[in-house]
Amino acid sequence: MGACASTDNAVSEKFKTQKLATVVQQQGDVREHYVFDKQLGKGNFGIVHLVFDKKTNEKFACKSISKRKLVTPEDVEDVRREIQIMLHLAGHKNIVNIRGTYEDKNFIHIVMELCSGGELFDRIAEAGHFSEKRAAEVMRTIVSVVHHCHTMNVVHRDLKPENFLLTERGPNGVVKATDFGLSRFFKDGASLDEIVGSPFYVAPEVLKRNYGKEADIWSCGVILYILLCGWPPFHGDSTQAIFKSILSAPLDLKSDPWPRISPDAKDIVRRMLARDPRKRLTAEQVLNHRWMSDNNANPDEPFVPEILIRMRQFTKMNLLKREALKVIARSLPPMELAGMREMFHDMDEDSSGTITVDELREGLRRKGAEIALSEVQRILNDIDLDGNSKIDYEEFLAATMHLNKLSREENMIAAFEYFDKDKSGFITRDELVTAMKEIDQEVDVDAILAAVDKNGDGHIDYEEFCLMMRATDLDVLKTAHEALKTKVMNKNVVQAKMQSEPVREDSSFDLRRPSVSQHGRSPPADEPEHEPEAAT
Template sequence: MGSRTSRHQEEPPSPSPDLPTPTRPHPEPPAAAAPAPAPAPFGVTYLVVHRETGKQLACKAIATRKLVRQDDLDDVRREIQIMHHLTGHRNIVELKGAYEDRQSVNLVMELCEGGELFDRIIAKGHYSERAAAALCREIVSVVHACHSMGVMHRDLKPENFLLLNRRENSPLKATDFGLSVFFKPGEIFKDLVGSAYYVAPEVLRRQYGAEADIWSAGVILYILLSGVPPFWAENEDGIFEAILHGYIDFSSDPWPSISPGAKELIKKMLRADPKERFTAAEILNYPWMKEDGAPDKPLDLTVMNRMKQFRAMNKLKKVALKVIAESLSEDEIMGLKEMFKLIDTDNSGTITFEELKAGLPKLGNLGIKISESEVRQLMEAADVDGNGSIDYIEFITATMHMNRVEREEHLYKAFEYFDEDKSGYITVEELEQALKKYNMGDEKTIKEIIGEVDTDKDGRINYDEFVTMMKKDNSEAIQTRRRK
């Protein structure tokens, strides 16, 4: 899942005789939406070079000190087995090998350097229903391959698909199978996994099968055509309620100009009853999904703009919140620091979702009451890459954000971090320089953030505009745009 810059980032794995030589950290794809409520064991991905061939590959290193339970080991083994099982499909990243050394279990796979799904759409400029259908075909072909071979993915979302290279005809590659499982026809699963925007209603009811993947693919198609998710709210619980309610908006822009075939397909993929939902084979055979079946007329520019905003807005906010967290005094974070120590039972400097859950009674002793739903929200705020591990500063950032610790002096410190020349404004250049430190966003994305936050349209962000952005939820911004 996504990249994360932290003080406690894992060191590159020590190579075994068969393992390629690690070079520098290579980020995994970023989170536009909320991570898995029950994440897999975390891993950090590095760029590595094969000693003999010189070929660049990706290496996902999973720290062995985090594999403390039998379930953790089983999860890693299953991910490796599934990737081997699915090898050879054009749209599934190829696992080259799995190795273990003293520090980590290492999954070496082909390197996808073509960028994210949304990045390609935005870079191409011309974007139509036909282009969306082509992308959806590749995604659904992965689902079809998985289901045909007895695998349920369970975490389909745009950021889990990367482009193999930068060429125009580069294939999409499904890159993360950390939550995937083998299944038998008719088998029912009950564990709550997935990512908030994309999770199927039957998953929330803890009674689901492989049809849940079709729902997630339907949500992705809705986003590909409109730029926003079909089910949204101000927090995770609200998103879940919207999913269970099941209302899909086809009246707001750009839907009146979208072809009936596209809307009908989405309805068939997002049927509330899993048994009535289209299968992957039926989707691939649907007329709109055929090579020339969808209209090639460019979609409204608002679709691309929304997609840019949906992808970009959290990046500015995340950096600003991290700046605030790092500037808080010991007195201000003493309670949170004690929380972190209590939860981090193995004193590793990072905490997992399971450690958070296990730490709930301890939090009660501090007079702090947090529901399991809020724990998931905490993971969502901090662990945007879905690795299942939060370091100290990220924990402070997330708990601070969750509890709305947005005091004037903290916001001003964050504003000053971006406003390097102390002019009272954040310019395009200052924003670009700050975000690039965190490997976030290109020049286009940064200009889009300015355009979204800069309400007086003077080409820069003043303090009032910054505060408004910080106090407004990303989902609220989506809601406002959809009402237009």
Template sequence: MGNCCVTPNGAADAGGGKKPKEPKQKKGKKPNPFSIEYNRSTPASAPRLVVLREPTGRDIAERYELGAELGRGEFGVTYLCTDRASGEALACKSISKKKLRTPVDVEDVRREVEIMRHLPKHPNIVTLRDTYEDDNAVHLVMELCEGGELFDRIVARGHYTERAAALVTRTIVEVVQMCHKHGVMHRDLKPENFLFANKKESAALKAIDFGLSVFFTPGERFTEIVGSPYYMAPEVLKRNYGPEVDVWSAGVILYILLCGVPPFWAESEQGVAQAIIRSVIDFKRDPWPRVSDNAKDLVRGMLNPDPKRRLTAQQVLDHPWLQNIKKAPNVNLGETVKARLQQFSVMNKFKKHALRVIAEHLSVEEAADIKDMFEKMDLNKDQMLNFDELKLGLHKFGHQIPDADVQILMEAADADGNGSLDYGEFVTLSVHLRKIGNDEHLHKAFAYFDRNQSGYIEIDELRESLADDLGQNHEEVINAIIRDVDTDKDGKISYDEFAAMMKAGTDWRKASRQYSRERFTSLSLKLQKDGSLQMESTQ
């Protein structure tokens, strides 16, 4: 259900109460015509949704004080949360009921709470303290993890080795083993679902998200396609799976930890699915020639496409590579791996900035056109678009977008997380829909970054343009962007390279659960029809 405890740079400055942000106005630019605040109250006639079976209470403010926003997930916003009695700092994930649009969404939240209560206390699983439910939201109070994401910690270290990857892998598989021992299948293991408890070098790595986990009994089979595309086991796509899928996902994480990219990669979801079904593992690219045979043997055992022959969690922990961690090579895996790990979070910042630029350069005619579209879609005239209005409106205006993709678009544009789009948020979404087909917009965005009009975005220009978006490690971030986008390796970004980045497919770290549920179910049926799912998997 999103990164529930992450603390981004600047979170401490966010303050306690949440107020609508005043829009920033840059010098010499026209005021933004889209920054209109509307009444966001819930209609009194709306039926009351009950999510939790036995919450701790109704009023979270009686015991806890909510402070700065720490992060956002697909359904929830996480706040710093202070116990009024003890002063202890915790995290509170507040899940808006407006975001729970289907019975499946409600059941996910309900089951997440039940599973976190069911699992015994474990040093590598975040502890759920209390649960509250009021008319508007469900609040999950849990321990605060302030040490940052797994990949960020790796990148921050000067020296990254096979031994470090082994320590992380052992922790992740110990969590899997504990879950399986207590009849829980995680189903969504991925790096961003693990955070460090604090900033100390010795900090524990903790699993923070059980939003897609389920209870299972020995021999029980599941058919629902869930998870994040790049971490899905072949049998999930075949819609016949059990707890072995968690070992596969942990094997994908291990592969990424050792080389910096996923083992099964493609630009399209169909390509990803077919790569997973083929299950061919590449051990040729850098740094694999430097990686030990023991490590590669474990990767093969965890990524065996046959779940019956795949290693169990216990067999993984008994593997010589994890049994002899002190003997694992302490040789640096190289800057390439660290750079790859860092690029994942970097690219989104660059793309979002470019989208903002495009929005600011809309012509008067385009702005009027978008305003007209918004008013026609707003069927109940409350100056907000809910999911159904957006879905119907997009179809009516000729955008034949599957429901799953409409939901992804809505969640991406819904900046304040209230489950509806105001006019300003709709403008951003409209720009996103138009940008792919309109090179004029891309040229305007490119020109914004190309300040000396040389025909290239150079390092200094990128650094200046992204100054507000970059944290302390800004030089590493800038270099990572250049490395990723600059495909001809001339040290600068051409228009064609910029356009290719803007048109590239889904970031494999951030695909939403609804995406995998609906898109991959239909894709599974398609692959079944064309025979892809019947093919023999080879390694």
């Protein structure tokens, strides 16, 4: 009987490993690229090591999640979703960036930006409470992250000081958000019903199982309250007592030190902690509140939704680059597209598979972008590469994916080879003409060639193609003008040649879960089998 049970357990473990073989759908040996050094932390699901990039010697953190510990489909999905969300939010200066994901037989490895300055929680504990000016600076960072999340259709659901790290110790440490293990993609107007989060920071509507992105602002309000006075606004001796306080206890803005805190500070706290989420401030309203302004913590410029920034960048690119981005988008793994897919479906209100000008305008409006219909129409026309007056999924991906995808060599090669039909190693004028005809676009191919063909040999090699894809507006415009001028002088073309269609400017660039964070307060777990070894 015992032998039989032992055999069953062995089979079960083998089945789990096989079943979880492609958690991140990206295989590879992390040690081909990184040298493992000392252990930085350990939790229930894995271990964090300091690692060094073999090529650059840069330091990173690598979280190695034991696949043996992912015992349910929910555990697997939690890891997958968190990686998807962090990839989706990439590029924000106050969010920890993922450098790469790897997977082997026993572990999922997530290499990410190293934050060696500890948790924001520890800074608060050391200080007791912050000055209003310092609290406003921290709140600006936190709420700017929340604003970015919300405009990218992500609700965090576990905002607390422990989930913000500092890049270094001392006054120059930059605050970075981490631990998106409870985050979810959401549709504007849709509600969630899971009770998740950390007790002190949970919004009342979460406890009522009917909430949306407004719950994140409540959590930010709790953090601000703690920053200003040193303790949470709602507390108790047990989780249930805390929840009862959140639902019904009055907000205390009278006890010490609140008499010494400014009226504007009390006003923003009161409005962030409004129990009715409909009366609660939005992220943008928090950032533009008078208290933030009085403490020089207002945004340097008006906040524009990230998706609109990316669309505007896309419209400034030449047609070759726009079509190349479409090729890259088509070749990206599903893991990297999950967030953009959610955003597309959110804008595609009638589920037709395309976005009309009205749907685009309404989708941008819901994200806080009130722009003229004429600009919305122009944006749609420039994104609509096939000319059907709508934006399809591939066109949407090309226009909204983060340009950090251009740093990956495999993406650039795939795009170049798409245009290099004869595999000669060059994109010729004829190949450009063919590519433009395939998408039914009339464009001055000679102007594109002049802008990209830096050495003037009449075609585009791979290096020139990469320079074009990664160039800034000014670089491309200057190159185009110089190339056209040289062409005119050398060939004595007629002056009318200079009056051809102008080149477009290019654009530059439940709480226990398997989190990919660099830290954690969960109790140490048993050593997982085949633990990644540090370098000796």
